[in-house]
Amino acid sequence: MPPQGRSARRLAAGEESRMKLIRELRTRYRTQIYNSGYRLSGSLDGYPLPPRKLLQLVIGSGEVAWFQLGGLFMHQTISTLLRRHQRPIESFSSILDFGCGCGRILRWWAALKDRCDIWGCDYNPVLVNWCRRNLGDIASFAVNDADPPLDFPSGAFEFVYSYSVLTHLSTERQQPWIAELTRVVARRGLLLLTVHGLRCAWRSGFSTDELRRLNEEGVVAFMEERSGSNDCAAYHSEGYMRGLCALGLELVAYVPGGVRDGSEQDLYLYRRV
Template identity: 30%
Template sequence: MMRHAFGRPWSSCSACKAANHVHSSPRYRPTIHRWNLDADRQGIQMTGLINSRISNEVLHNHASLNPQMFYGWNINHISRTSAGLKVLGWALPLDGLVDNTFLYCNGVRAEMQFETDTVVEEMFPTWPNAGAASFRASWPQLSGTRAEGLLVFDIRAADGGMLPIKHRMMFDFSDEGLIVVPDADLISHIGATPPQMFIQTGRTLAMQFDAALRAVHGKGFESQTAVLEWGCGPARVLQHIKHLYGDAMSTIAGIDVDSVAIDWCKSRVPGVEFKTCELNPPVDYPDASFDVIYAYSVLTHLRKRDAERWIEEIHRILRPGGHFIFTTLGVSSLPWLHPSGESSIETALRMNGIYDGAKNTDIDSVISDQDYYRNTWVSDRYVQSIWGEGFDIMLSEVCFHHYQDVWVFRKR
C-alpha cells in the first residue's frame, strides 16, 4: 500500500479527509511556475515564481472560478498558401463576446471570422455564445518563407493583452515530413485527433515537457542519456522528443499496454526501443534504467490501486536523482470536462483525494480487463502525500496542457 509522508495509509488519517489539510514534509519543495508571457518565439519558457494558484485543495464552486483561467480554444487545421497562412479552429468567446478575442501567430494578429459551431456548443453548454466559437483565421503577411520554422499561436484579449492562460500551440511545417502519422483507427486510441493535430499536439507537448524539466533541472532532454515515455501510444510525443532532443541519448524508449500501437511503432518509428507492457507492473527493465520518465494522460486513466503500483514501478526503474514528469486531472479540469458541475467528483476529492469511478472505453478493444481504464481525478494533497513517497516534488503547474496539470518528481 502506498503511504503518505508519515507512513500511515490515507484512509487511517482523519485529518487527510479535511478539505484543506496537507501533510508537512521536508521532501515537498514545489516550484510553481507560470509561462513567461513575454517569452521568445518558442513560447514555452517557464520563469518566475507565482504566489497564488487555483488550488486543488480548495474546491471552489464553478461559479467562483475565474473563467479566463479555463478559457478554451483549439486549432484544427493549418495551411500555407501563396495568399498567406490560414487556420481553422475554435475559441470560446471571452465574456460571451465574439469580438473580444484575437489569435496571434509569432506576435502577428490574424484576420478572423467567427462561425456557428454546434459541436463546441454541445461541449460547453453553459458557456455564453459558445455556438459562435468556430473561426477562420488568416495572415496574408505570413506567406512563403515567412511561414517557415516554428509557428507559435496565442490567444489575446481585444485590448491586445495576453489572456491568463498558459497553453500555447506550436507547429512547424517541416514536421509533416519528419513525423510519421498513423491511420485514423490507430489515432482514435488516443482520442479523435485529425492527422495534423497529431503532429501539432505532439510537438507542443514535447516542448512543454522539455520546458518543465529545464525549469527544475536547468537542462532539458538534450542532456539526458536514457528517456522513457510511459504510455507512448503511437509515439505522438516520442517522435518529437527523438527529433528535437535525441542526438545525445543512448536510449529512447516507449512502453504501452496497446500492443497494436507498439507493433505500429516498431515498424514505422526507427531509433526508438518500443515494448508492450502488461496492465500492471513489473516492466522488462532493470532497476535505475532511466534519467527521465514522462507520461501524458496516463495517471488520468488509472484506478487507485493500479496507479500506486505503477508509481512504485516508475520509482524502481528511475535512476537516483532522475525525474518523473506526468499530468493529472485536478479540480481545474472540471469547468472543461463538467461545465455544469459534478458534485460526486468534488465530494470524492474532498473525502478521499481521488475519484476513479468514471469508466472510459477508449481502449477496450486492446486490453483484457474492461474495467481497467478510467477517468481519474486527484487532489494536490493526494499527489503529495500518496504518490510522492520516495520523491522530492519539484514542480506543480495548473492547466499545463489544456485542462491537465503537470507534476515533476525527482527520485531521492
C-alpha cells in the same frame, strides 16, 4: 395522447436524429479533407503518420493536425519545464515515455537519438508495433502488461514521463503504477506526470458530492471497468499528488493546468531521492 400528438412527437424525434446524422457526416467530411491535406503535404517532423483508427484510439479523434500539434505542444512544454529547473532534455542519457501510444510526443525527440537511449512502452501491442515499424530509428519499444512490473531494471532511466496515462487508470491501479515508475527512475532522476486536476473536474461538471469525494479520497475514477482505455476517466487532487513524496520522490514543480493542448491537465515534476 391524441394520435396527432404522437405523430408530431415522432416527427420531431426523427428530425432530431436526421440533423444529428448530418452534423456527424459534416464533421467526418471536414476531418477527411483536413487529413488528406496533411497526409499529402507530409508530417511536420518528417516521420510517417498513424492511420485514422490509431489516431482515434490514442487521442479520441481522427484529426491528423491535432495529433501532430498536440505532440509538439507537449514536447515544448516538457522541454521548457526541464530547462527552467536546470535539467534540459539534452542532459539525459536515458528517457522513458510510459504510455507512448503511437509516438505522439516521442517522435519529437528525434534530435536526441544519437546521444540518448530512448524507450517507449505501451500496453497495446498494435500501437507498439506501429512505433517499431515507423519510429524505430528514434527509440526502442516494449509492450507492458496492464499491471506492473515493467521489464526494466531499477533506476534504468534518468527521465521518465507519462502523459495522460494516470488519467485513464482505475483507482486500484494508481499507486502500483506510480510506485513502478518511481522504481525505474535513477537516483536524482526526474519523473513527470500529468493528471486531471481540479480545473478538469470543474470543466467536467463535477457535482458538490463528487468534488468532496475528490478532496477526501484523492482519486475519483469513472467507468473503472474500462481501465486503460479513454472511456475510463480518473481525477487527482493536489493533496494526493503531493503525497507521492512518501514513495521516495521530491516535488520539484506543480503547474495547475500546465498541459496546454486543450485538456488543461495538471503537471507534476518529481525528483527521485
